[in-house]
Amino acid sequence: MSALLRDTVAELINRKIFIVFLVITLLLLLMVYLSWGIREDFTARSGGEFGAEELLGSLAPWVAEVFSRVMSVYIFFAVLAAAGLLPRMLEKGRAEFLLSQPVSRTQLLLGKILSIWLVYGLMAVICGLIVYGVTAAVHGVFDTRIILLFAVYMLEFLIWVSVIALAGILFGSAAWSMTAAFTVWLAQYLLSYHEGITQLASNRFVDYAVESLYYVIPKTGEMGDLAVRLAIGRPVHSWLPLWSSLLFALVLFYFAIWSFRRRDY
Amino acid sequence: MRIIETHHLTKIYTTGLRKGNVLALDSVSLNIDQGEVFGLLGPNGAGKTTLVKTVLGITSVTAGEVLVHGLPPDDPASRQRTGFLPENPRFPDHLTGRGLIRLSGRLSGMSHGDIEKREIVLLELVGMSRWADTKIRKYSKGMTQRIGLAQALISDPDVIFLDEPTEGIDPIGKIEVREALKRIRDEGKTVFLNSHLLGEVEMVADRVAILSRGKLIRIGTVDELTVRENQYEIEADIGNERIEVPENIGKIVIIKSKRMTVTLEKPEHVNFIIDQLRLRRVRIWSVKPVRQSLERSFLDAVTESPEDTA
Numbered sequence: 001m002s003a004l005l006r007d008t009v010a011e012l013i014n015r016k017i018f019i020v021f022l023v024i025t026l027l028l029l030l031m032v033y034l035s036w037g038i039r040e041d042f043t044a045r046s047g048g049e050f051g052a053e054e055l056l057g058s059l060a061p062w063v064a065e066v067f068s069r070v071m072s073v074y075i076f077f078a079v080l081a082a083a084g085l086l087p088r089m090l091e092k093g094r095a096e097f098l099l100s101q102p103v104s105r106t107q108l109l110l111g112k113i114l115s116i117w118l119v120y121g122l123m124a125v126i127c128g129l130i131v132y133g134v135t136a137a138v139h140g141v142f143d144t145r146i147i148l149l150f151a152v153y154m155l156e157f158l159i160w161v162s163v164i165a166l167a168g169i170l171f172g173s174a175a176w177s178m179t180a181a182f183t184v185w186l187a188q189y190l191l192s193y194h195e196g197i198t199q200l201a202s203n204r205f206v207d208y209a210v211e212s213l214y215y216v217i218p219k220t221g222e223m224g225d226l227a228v229r230l231a232i233g234r235p236v237h238s239w240l241p242l243w244s245s246l247l248f249a250l251v252l253f254y255f256a257i258w259s260f261r262r263r264d265y
Numbered sequence: 266m267r268i269i270e271t272h273h274l275t276k277i278y279t280t281g282l283r284k285g286n287v288l289a290l291d292s293v294s295l296n297i298d299q300g301e302v303f304g305l306l307g308p309n310g311a312g313k314t315t316l317v318k319t320v321l322g323i324t325s326v327t328a329g330e331v332l333v334h335g336l337p338p339d340d341p342a343s344r345q346r347t348g349f350l351p352e353n354p355r356f357p358d359h360l361t362g363r364g365l366i367r368l369s370g371r372l373s374g375m376s377h378g379d380i381e382k383r384e385i386v387l388l389e390l391v392g393m394s395r396w397a398d399t400k401i402r403k404y405s406k407g408m409t410q411r412i413g414l415a416q417a418l419i420s421d422p423d424v425i426f427l428d429e430p431t432e433g434i435d436p437i438g439k440i441e442v443r444e445a446l447k448r449i450r451d452e453g454k455t456v457f458l459n460s461h462l463l464g465e466v467e468m469v470a471d472r473v474a475i476l477s478r479g480k481l482i483r484i485g486t487v488d489e490l491t492v493r494e495n496q497y498e499i500e501a502d503i504g505n506e507r508i509e510v511p512e513n514i515g516k517i518v519i520i521k522s523k524r525m526t527v528t529l530e531k532p533e534h535v536n537f538i539i540d541q542l543r544l545r546r547v548r549i550w551s552v553k554p555v556r557q558s559l560e561r562s563f564l565d566a567v568t569e570s571p572e573d574t575a
Contacts, residue, residue, distance in 0.1 A: 002371065003368055003371030003372050004372075006368075006371070007357065007360070007368055010359055010360060010364065011357065011359045013359075014359030015359065091355055092353075092355065093351055093352075093353050093354045093355030093356075094354075094355045094356065094357065095323075096318070096323055096349070096351035096354070097349070097351060097354060097356060097369075097413075097416075098372075099321070099322070099323045100321045100322075100323060100344060100347070100348075100349035100351070100426075101344065101369065101372040101373060102341045102342065102343075102344040102345040102347075102372070102373055102374065102420075103341055103372055104341045107341075262325070264278070264318075264323070264324040264325055265318070265323050265324065
């Protein structure tokens with residue numbers, strides 16, 4: 001596991017993916033700098049009635065919402081960057097090198113998947129934390145519960161990793177991995193309107209199909225809402241988006257391992 | 266000690282529905298012992314790489330059995346004491362040569378200290394110490410093969426599989442790889458050399474197998490494979506003596522004043538020829554089986570093997 005983790009870090013550094021994350025982080029920090037005046041403006045407009053406590057109460061939900069979007073951007077780039085890693089690992093000439101090592105295929109695949117998740121996911125989270133740290137320092141809105149938001153996004157990235165892992169094993173192509181991730185994203189986006197779709201369709205078969213798909217397909221959009229609620233301390237009405245999405249990821253990981261173990265290279 | 270055993274090993278690749286199946290290995294049975302340099306020969310598409318891959322568990326077995334150190338290839342422990350240099354390797358190009366050796370060592374479960382000690386020896390062995398910290402993507406083909414050889418040896422394996430180790434490299438690179446191979450052999454390691462370069466195999470292998478269309482058609486030492494069946498060269502002072510050989514015994518192929526080549530029905534008929542020469546008081550200097558090049562033996566074996574369809 002540590003060998004694959006080191007290799008994934010070396011690959012990340014070599015491919016200079018971190019530069020993309022650095023550029024996004026710098027752009028976000030620039031936006032934070034430009035928003036410097038908001039706090040004074042907010043206090044002035046309230047006629048001096050708002051103190052630090054009130055300001056935190058008013059800005060925190062907004063900041064959590066913004067950081068939910070920020071993390072979505074980082075996760076999007078992490079998925080793009082990670083989509084080609086498994087297909088590259090399984091290229092002819094390279095797969096043989098790895099598969100001839102005294103490591104089981106399950107260990108090899110799980111080691112690589114966990115490495116991708118940890119290395120790319122943590123890079124996204126660290127970048128998010130840097131931007132949040134600066135924002136919190138500038139606006140005085142630091143809240144430790146934001147960690148929960150980052151934790152939910154790490155889990156969301158795990159779901160995307162399961163999609164690109166299975167597609168990577170099945171098709172051996174970065175383009176197909178990205179296409180699979182985009183398809184799942186589109187499906188979950190459309191299915192987030194499942195209630196509206198079933199009302200419009202007024203057909204029992206469509207109702208059943210849409211509702212079934214809703215439960216099966218990961219609900220990353222709703223996980224984002226859940227993350228914001230956790231970050232601002234609002235009650236969570238349903239954990240379904242989280243556990244059903246994680247279940248989806250587990251099933252995909254299972255099929256990825258099953259397929260990898262059966263394949264000839 | 267037996268290192269590799271295959272019993273009726275068969276591999277069928279299942280392709281698209283309309284293309285049908287491809288029989289890559291057809292009931293291949295062979296044994297390789299400790300310390301042996303075993304050469305596997307065959308034309309392109311004979312199934313050489315498939316055989317190596319099934320032994321290493323990279324490709325599954327359709328039927329039959331493979332044992333490496335007495336273990337089946339799907340057991341990772343069977344690869345604990347093996348090293349492998351694949352054909353046309355594409356090692357992770359973000360790594361340096363040293364990085365690749367270390368990755369291979371870590372995947373083999375070696376400690377950092379052991380890897381560091383061994384990598385110095387191996388880089389020296391393959392002549393890559395100078396370029397150890399250069400990225401693999403900057404390596405020439407020969408350098409890639411040599412660093413591949415080093416990574417295959419990092420865990421000090423008992424057996425090393427080399428799939429076309431000199432493929433596509435220049436003559437100097439070939440000599441370097443061959444020299445490294447000899448050093449590995451001198452260390453008492455078992456080498457499974459997969460190649461279609463006959464000269465290369467002839468130079469280093471103790472035993473050779475010829476694979477054609479997935480079938481093992483010949484196996485033996487280089488001497489055994491290159492000997493012409495029942496053909497002998499007799500060196501003697503024949504002069505103008507007239508030697509006659511009955512049809513049921515054989516026939517004289519060439520006769521010169523000092524040398525005669527005969528093809529016999531049975532090997533023991535060589536005594537009849539010797540008796541004939543002695544009867545005529547001809548001085549015999551030597552009697553030896555006729556040999557041909559490994560290339561000729563290979564071509565004979567491959568062209569004689571029957572066509573098969575899967």
